[in-house]
Amino acid sequence: MSHQQMDHGGQGNARGLGPYRSLYLELAIDFVIMYLVMYTMIATLGHFYLNLNNVYMTLMMVAPMAVLMLVFMRSMYPSRKTNLAIGAVAAVIFVGSFIGMRTQAFVGDDEFLRSMIPHHSGAVLMCEQASLTDPEIIALCDGIVRGQQEEIAQMQALLEKRRR
Template structure:
């Protein structure tokens, strides 16, 4: 978008600073996402996975599924995700209590 509208922004120094800042921010964020060893531990990982699993449950519940085989798959996904969420919540509680 910035490239398409660059004629609207006449100050070249500011434009260069914006582009370089954006590149640095992007590379930094990409590095953190790719190397989560230093930033994401057991508890944070599980806390991030619970919403991910919840989305799978909502998607499976709200889908207008007609085929019996696909419907069974959705039901199995719901059961599995609910079980895993319960397991993660129990593990989070245990790990937080052991701190």
Template sequence: MEDHAKSAHHEVGSKPYMMLAVNLGLSLLVMYVAMFAMIWSWGEFIQNVNFFYMALVMWAPMGAIMLATMGGMYRNRSLNAALYLAFAAIFVLSLLGIRQQSLVGDDQFLRSMIPHHSGAILMCEEATLADPEIRQLCGEIIQAQRDEIAEMKRIMDRL
């Protein structure tokens, strides 16, 4: 039994970059799905490029930090340098993608705005608000966002 445990550990230890790739792949998936934590309802769980850009903006620095803090596992200096460059490039390109709305046309605009509007509904519905003016504002926001979500879904169906 002990030999099996040592053997399994040795297999994983001999392929640290493969395990890093698996870890980063799973982390990117989790970060992308976590972007939807702010939606009000599953009806607004709509895939979009902006949430992917945001996941990459978080993921790339995490990859660099993992590589830096676990240096004992990743000893190939040239591969590490290439990975750091790749993480930096992905971060910059994803940030530019968000800021310049790259790949965002009519469809992706609507796909991005629906979850965004849904988040506004969630905040207004769940926040503990005492100020009457803010509560009234939230009531107006909720109605406006619901109307706009319905309109955007109609337009998406038409496109």
């Protein structure tokens, strides 16, 4: 086995995976981590709703990562043909996700509500946690919190009603 095979994949890889399989696995794990990180802005776990808009956003983050990993770790990924294919797929995923996000493709009533609850929850969290001193901004935040909490409750009730 050559030195390059031992260091960069093939059977020399610690898990027996080739470099491209390792890349795909890493990108899948990155997707899950990034998707969940999108929810760090919610005010409470009760506002955690899986939704397509966060899938679109996560795909738009993971797709460029694939290309950057191929560029900056090119010695690990020796197949030009495979690299170009991965780059093309990443570009299609990025553009498709961007278009999906901007046009709200496949976002109907339930998906809309599932996307808006965490979004509104982020506004509540920011207002509750920000170190505000300007009375006008504090008053604005008070109104935002009241309004967003009312709308979150309304959206949760609509989701529950639609489940029956």
